[in-house]
Amino acid sequence: MANPSLLILAGDGIGPEVMTEVKKIIDWFGTKRGIAFDVSEDLVGGCAYDAHGTPLTDATMAKALAVDAVLLGAVGGPKYDNLDFSVKPERGLLRLRKEMDLYSNLRPAQCFDALADFSSLKREIVAGLDIVIVRELTSGIYFGEPRGIITEGNERVGINTQRYTESEIARVARSAFELARRRNNKVCSMEKANVMESGILWRQVVQEVHDKDYPDVELSHMYADAGAMQLTRWPKQFDVIVTDNLFGDMLSDLAAMLTGSLGMLPSASLGAPAANGRPKALYEPVHGSAPDIAGQGKANPIACILSFAMALRYSFDLGDEASRVEQAVEKVLADGLRTADLMGPEGGTPVSTSAMGDAVVAALDASL
Ligand code: NAI
Ligand code: MG
Numbered sequence: 001m002a003n004p005s006l007l008i009l010a011g012d013g014i015g016p017e018v019m020t021e022v023k024k025i026i027d028w029f030g031t032k033r034g035i036a037f038d039v040s041e042d043l044v045g046g047c048a049y050d051a052h053g054t055p056l057t058d059a060t061m062a063k064a065l066a067v068d069a070v071l072l073g074a075v076g077g078p079k080y081d082n083l084d085f086s087v088k089p090e091r092g093l094l095r096l097r098k099e100m101d102l103y104s105n106l107r108p109a110q111c112f113d114a115l116a117d118f119s120s121l122k123r124e125i126v127a128g129l130d131i132v133i134v135r136e137l138t139s140g141i142y143f144g145e146p147r148g149i150i151t152e153g154n155e156r157v158g159i160n161t162q163r164y165t166e167s168e169i170a171r172v173a174r175s176a177f178e179l180a181r182r183r184n185n186k187v188c189s190m191e192k193a194n195v196m197e198s199g200i201l202w203r204q205v206v207q208e209v210h211d212k213d214y215p216d217v218e219l220s221h222m223y224a225d226a227g228a229m230q231l232t233r234w235p236k237q238f239d240v241i242v243t244d245n246l247f248g249d250m251l252s253d254l255a256a257m258l259t260g261s262l263g264m265l266p267s268a269s270l271g272a273p274a275a276n277g278r279p280k281a282l283y284e285p286v287h288g289s290a291p292d293i294a295g296q297g298k299a300n301p302i303a304c305i306l307s308f309a310m311a312l313r314y315s316f317d318l319g320d321e322a323s324r325v326e327q328a329v330e331k332v333l334a335d336g337l338r339t340a341d342l343m344g345p346e347g348g349t350p351v352s353t354s355a356m357g358d359a360v361v362a363a364l365d366a367s368l
Pocket of ligand 1 (some may be wrong): 014018072074075076077078090094262264265284285286287288289290291292293298299300301303339
């Protein structure tokens, strides 16, 4: 059987720096675990614009559609701020998400014990936290029509429309239930069925998909505002949360920040399962290209490393190996290694991007 295929799009700013560390881990799996990937690399974002005059060429798009998973670093930077909207670096990322039809955005909020004091919440509330927010990504109020700013009488009116079809709700619900089966069989769905018709339909369809195909998964429903309160009050009551595009945008940022630094946060965006059962998939750190620290060896590679761990789990059915990577990260942090973004007020000496990557590889070695 052919090796699983991986397209690496390192992008701009710190993207290539953090991706260099991920490549060490990919190589480690090939040499130490006999798990080899067919890795190809290409350009996205500003670097693609520099080379080709577009943030994503048709050829790169075709490659992204053909591989089992795409791993992306970051795009953008001040050098490209004045480009025309149509060729901005972010457009490359948006095109990938759209043409791969990545409707299910997974944002884990995982609190490594060594960083629990970094949270704005008390240690006992966040220590050991491990939840995933599944955000619908391709429909809802950011896309619904009509939209715009119109004039009515003598004043302006801003309009956006929340619109969800049954099939759009059903497919993201399925994605959440599948995820739950790989975790702890528990899903909480959040909407505002008390005041929004789209929320009423959301609740009905999630329940129907559950009753028909996932009766083994424990399902609860919560209003999204109450969900925000519960996430800060006692986040460990949740495991998988599924919600729409708008609520998911806010709740995923809220949940992620329970656990600390931007340099630690991975994400996955999944689409429909292909014939081989693997979903279309793009994995990327939540952070951007960090122009303020780019080129200085200061970037934290862990968000990108954990994004690769998500690829192992969700694209390649290698959940145990994903846990191995996560435990290696946990060990390195427990040993006290910190990149500059993880330094607390007590100070200390930060390690470089490459030293952090090397330490994770060493911890992987120690896991054998
Ligand atoms: P950013 O995430 O790049 O940086 C925000 C702050 O966090 C900066 O102080 C940065 O140094 C720090 N930071 C981010 N990642 C870090 C890491 N791995 N290690 C240590 N520190 C880290 O967001 P910002 O500054 O708003 O945007 C910079 C550029 O990135 C812009 O051009 C923006 O459009 C782009 N961007 C791209 C994204 C993507 O590719 N998915 C997402 C967000 C922003
Ligand atoms: Mg956001």
